[in-house]
Each structure stands twice: as C-alpha cells, then as structure tokens.
Amino acid sequence: MTDASLNASETGLGEYDAGFGDYFALLKPRVMSLVVFTAFVGLVAAPGGVHPVVGFAAILFIAVGGGASGALNMWWDADIDRVMKRTANRPIPAGRITESEAFAFGIALAGISVVMLGLAANLVAAGLLAFTIFFYVVVYSMWLKRWTPQNIVIGGAAGAFPPMIGWAVVTGGIAPESVLMFLLIFMWTPPHFWALALFMKSDYETAGVPMLTVTHGRKSTRKHILVYTVLLTPVALALGFTSIGGPIYLVVAVLLNLAFLKGAWDIWRRDETMAQADAYRTEKRVFALSLFYLFGHFLAILAQAMLAPYGFGGW
Template sequence: MSDTSLHSNGQTGEAGFGDYYALLKPRVMSLVVFTAVVGLVVAPVSVHPVVALASILFIALGGGASGALNMWWDADIDRKMKRTLSRPIPSGKVTEGEALGLGVALSGIAVVMLALAANMMAGALLAFTIFFYVVIYTMWLKRWTPQNIVIGGAAGAFPPMIGWAVATGGISIESVLMFALTFAWTPPHFWALALFTKGDYANAGVPMLTVTHGRRATRAHILGYTFALAAVAIALGLTSIGGPVYMVVAVVLNAMFIKGAVNVWRRTDDDSDADKHKAERGLFKLSLAYLFLHYGALLVEATLKPYGLGGW
C-alpha cells in the first residue's frame, strides 16, 4: 500500500497510519465492538477468554472493512458534503483503490478467521453483515430510497447477534431483540441528525427523508419510530437477559427519548432555526448515549447474575 496518493486537485498528500485507520470508521466500530461484546457476555454459554478476544477482534475488523468499502463507494458524495470533506479519500490522503483493497482484504480475513475461531454461524452472520452494509445499503438503498436508513440500519444491528452466535452457535429471541433495539434506534438517530444537516444530503443527491419528504414528515417518522423503539427496549428487559437494573434504565431513557421526539415533532418551520436545532440536537445527543446505556445495563445484569442479584 503506497504512502502517497493524489489529491483531487492534483496535489500530493502523505498518508499515515491514522489515515488508513480513519477509513475503518473507528467511531462506528466502537459501537460494533461494544454491542458484540455485550451479545457475547450475556449469552447463556461461557466462552474461553482467548476465543472471545479473538472473535471480538475479527468482528471489529469486519466492521472496519465495511467502513472502508463504504468510503470507497461513497467517495464522490463525500466530496460534496461538509461533514465528510475531511475523510481520507476526499482530503486526498488515500486513493479509492487503496480503500477498496483494504476493505476487501480485511473482509476476507475477518470472516474466515471468525469462522475458524468461533463457529460457522458467527462467520456467516459477519459475512452477511458486511454484504448487507456494502451492497444492499451503500450501493443500492442509500441513493435510491428515503427509507435507506431504515432498511440499511440492519447492518449496524447485527453485531450483538454475532456476539451471541460466537457463544451459542445460534440465534434466539434475546439476540433478535438486541438486533431489533439497534435497528429501531437507527432511524430516529440519523433523522435527528439529518434535520440540521439537510443541505449536505441535498447537495450530494442523497434521498434522505428530510430532502424527499421535508421536515414535517421527518419529525412524524421520528416520533413513530421512537414509540416502536421504546416497545422493543421494554420487551428486551422481559427476556432472560433483562432484569430490574436494565428495566429501570430502559424506562427512564425511553421516557426521555419520547419526550425529546415529541419536542421535535411539535416544531414547525415557523420556529427560528435556533429553536429547531436545539430540539433536534438535543434528541441526537441523547441518541448517542441511548444504546451504550441500554447495552451497559445488560452487562450489569450479566455481572450480577452469578451473585444471585441480576435477572428476574
């Protein structure tokens, strides 16, 4: 992999380790890793620490590979959006070919090694996750339908299922509900962001709901998905991996989230931009903590169970 690449404006930039690491979307990867760890830890089957660490590493590599392939395919629209101009390819630090090569190589390594380290089910789920994110979401849905975030959100929802499969070799109602939690969270999270970055998506030609249906429809969609999200969160708390600690966290957080969604829904285009952005930014910031706190509560329940304190 070369250390230099050509800027789109003809200038040459030095690519360092940090640039290639940025291709892997480390912020997204952190959520992938965390939810996968939770899925593995809360499963009813114990896993050898070496197998667990190796599995999480390969899941992280798979998530990073998806990010690199996403940046490779979306390089053209990344150059048109303010919030993505500094990414490695638009900034000219890494070429599109390098991103493609890195993504393909890491994908192959991650899937094969996870299957060998854990089991075929975990490897197959990781392979499908990468395929879904890169092909179904990035290449197809993202530029075709305003429901891109809704359907594409499935890709980011698979990691806890993969972690569960590492431990159990299968799928259960608990892992499906962990998937559903992330899946239902994705639309209000991204639509809240889109409400105050609408210009970016319009300039790039991405049919985000805010662009195709407007702010009013987007606010209504956020509210609807928020109620669905709350139902999933409570349902998860009633399974074998839930418990009183999780349920308290879920009730409080979802009450706050519903309140935030209602505040966003009540806004009108007659309100000042500052007022609108305050509600939308507030919901977006809450959404950033939402998943970590829910999954963190599941970890607390799993930690307390050996002492007879966690679970129902």
C-alpha cells in the same frame, strides 16, 4: 481541498503519502466502537460463556469486519463525500488515500475478519459477519442509500447485527434474546439518523442523497421520528422480560424510553416558525440523547449479565 488532491483521488495517484491515521480513519472508528461494544454485550450476555482468549479474538475480528465495512463504504461513497462538508476531509476526498487503495484495504480486511472469526469461534458467527459486511456495503451503500428515502430504515439492519454475532460466538446459533437486541438497534437507527439529518439537511441535498428530510421535508421527518420512537419503546421494554433482562435493565429502559419519547415529542410539536438556531438546538439535543439511549440499554444488559453470579441477574 485543492484541485490537485481531487484529481489525485480520482485518478488513483495520491498527492500525499498516507499514514497510519489515514488508514485507521477509513475504518470509521466511532462506528466501530459501537460495533465492538454491542457485540461484546451480546457475547457476555449469551448463556454458557467462552474462553477469554476466544472471546478476545472474536471481538477483534468483529471489529476488523466492521472496519472493513467502513473502508468499503468510503470507497463507494467517495464521490458524494467530496461535496459534503461533514465528509470532505475523509482520507479519499482529501487525496491522502486513493479509491483503489481503500478498496483493496477493505476487501483484505473483510476476508481476514470472516475467515479468522470462523476459525476462532464458529461458522454461524462468521456467516453473520460476512452477511453484515455484504448488507452494509452492497444493500445499503450501493443500492438503498442513493435510491430511496427509506435507506436508513432498511439499511439500519447492518448496524444491528453485531450483538447477534457476539451471541452466536458463544452459542453457535440465534435466540429470541439476540433477535430482540438486533431489533432494538434496528428500530433505534431511523430516529437517531433522522435527528442528525434535520440539522445536516443541506449536506444531503448537495450530495443528492434522498434522505427523508430532502424528499419529504422536515415536518414529515419529525413525524417519522415520533412514530419510530413509539414503535421502539415496546421492543426495548420486551428485552427486560427475557433471560438477559431483569429489574436493573427494566428501570434503565423505562427511564431512557420516557426521555427519548419526550425528545421525539419535542421535535414533532415544535413551531415551524421557530428560529433555526433554536430548532437545531432541539434536534442536536435529541441526537445526543439517542446515542446515550442505545449505550444505556446495552450497558444495562451488560450489568445484568455481570451481576448475575451475585444474585442480581435476570428473571
């Protein structure tokens, strides 16, 4: 990144004309895809169902709300994004979009998404979406992320709300099933991100972000990964004994949790003298497995819901 682009992004004078792709990148599309998928599963698994048009509109506005969170997060984190290799080419630090433009874009999307979800579905779903945006931007990004190594533990709640929102779109409320879906993502988030932090430690050190790897070291982080993975397992299995669980989900959950526990064990027990390349290979493998882990659980919930009319549903 040139000095000109850095100065441009700081003063509000963009060096480049932003294109559609730059604004789309502000929405964090990879994160948004997880938001959309888990919200959709929550909506489909909820009892009763909604008209397809309402369901489509609800998922669209939940996606827009997730994108708003991403844009506002990039606005707030522009200073540390500039010094991290992983984020230096994002639209703001690269000088393609100014901070003020990103802020206005995020606020507009947040307002639109909450109001339209309330109109399309109900006030409970809209309220949960508004709280999710607030939690991610204010509680996590502005407060926790730069203050405590427990940032990702508490802040992980922001990414755990989408299935609850999808459930509320249909039912207008909260139920044990939606809370367990929330807890599944909430408990999964720390080992998922700490596995990433183990091989991205230098980025967080450079940016001054108190990630657990920076404040407590790699050995403590690996121990935390194992502990949280152990605590995650009963939450994942408990879902199998609710109205949205069933034999398909339980089989998938048992296999995935055994694999994830094995990965966490491999990270915890590895030799400190292991070559860095070999260590990173283990940590990257577990990080990749963690992505498949969450996708697999929600895909199993979706399969149970869609097969229910054919006699293969839950209990």
